[in-house]
Amino acid sequence: MPARWLPWGLLAALVLTQICYPLTEGDARARLTVVTVLLGVAFSLVHALLARGPRAAVALVLSAMAGGFVVEAIGVATGFPFGSYEYSGRLGPRLLGVPLIIPLAWTWMAWPAWLAALRLARRRASRVAIAAAGLAAWDLFLDPQMVAEDYWRWRDPSPALPGVPGVPLGNYLGWLGFAVLLMAALAAAAGRATAGPLSSDAPALALWLWTYASSVLAHAVFLSLPASAAWGAVIMGAAVLPLLLRPRLPA
Template sequence: MLGVLVLAQIGYPLTGGTDRARLTVVTVCLGYLLSVSHALLSRGPRVAAGLVLVTTGGGLAVEALGVATGVPFGGYAYSGELGPKLAGVPLVIPLAWTWMAWPAWLAAARLTRRRAGRVALAAVGLAGWDLFLDPQMVAEGYWSWRDPSPALPGVPDVPVSNYLGWLLFAVLLMALLGPVAGRAAGLAGDRDAPMYALYLWTYAGSVLAHAVFLGLPASAGWGGLAMAAVAGPLAVTLARRRRPRRSDAEPAAAPA
């Protein structure tokens, strides 16, 4: 499933118009199924159900609140290109919260055992993704802001309030997800490798796509800096784990 998701994302710059919108919906659904099925297979039905309740249900609730009131992201509205809506929110949007919340949580759990540290790192890991997501989706016309100022340099169509709102809600989301996932979040070993790969691919693929294929160099830079706070340490940690110890890699010296 991870391989199919990667192929779908590679296809994004090669499409346009209605085909690109449909591919976006398919990609989000694949990411959602990947994260939920991983939680189910690696942690069991209780954790998978809790993941859906917290992130999908929470994502729908905060998006509906945002569309209706402008809190916490700022005033925005969705176009009709992403399919059917509920309370002004395309049904696919809450799935995206789950898609990246789970690998962000597992990445943070791999990096620290402290509860507060996990919540903080996971929140940054999830909110950092939005510095890629929002500029890309706004450029496609999937949603727009009523007053996109003040904005980050080079990204004039998305207000800073949106990123702050993402970070605030991500902290709440991860604080709620922690008790659901339990201590086992950092103890699954190689079973979590697909989620680490998903997070690192999302980071590297997004930088490349924005910088080279989508004509969004500023969001490539901002998103690259933000997600690197988690992606960088995660990559280093995984590389160290895979590196063989000297005693394992070299034969023992012959006796004198």
């Protein structure tokens, strides 16, 4: 397979794995969750390397993967910035109370969020804001789903969004705050902060759009989480759907 097609191959494997998710349960679903994240982070790192070069890939690892682990370790130990929570142990090995798969999830979704923002704004501050808002809005799907699967839980999950018990409002604010720091670091370190040719960025943009659409569908139809489907559809949609209107915005 030519290198330029590798991201598409990883994306296809990721999509197939996610389609299988509602068809499994219990430990099989937990293992599939881990495989999904591994495919996702492989996709983002490979795409960053091929489309933007080694500097971008290293910047993604340092800002999202290392940064994600640090903030999660602080969160588990202190309750800041996400609230007091704990992991159940169903997601594999842990370090400092954090499953090693968790910072990989930050890395997986930070990259397409950043590339989408490059096409929607010209100023760095605006790009950081859009990317951070999109990444934080993804949590409107992620946390309700993971809490329902008992992968983690909050000790005091109130106040919460209407219809989405189990996830405190403060968690979403914590996600947004860290997402801003993550994207600011990525913007400063990644280099070539321009919207590349649509053909080179297409796999990552396709992942971004797929994540949004499939999350709405899965929560509304397959996972019996209609409230998170509605919240995510509106709020993440505000960050994602403009991409359909301006995919070729010049840098």
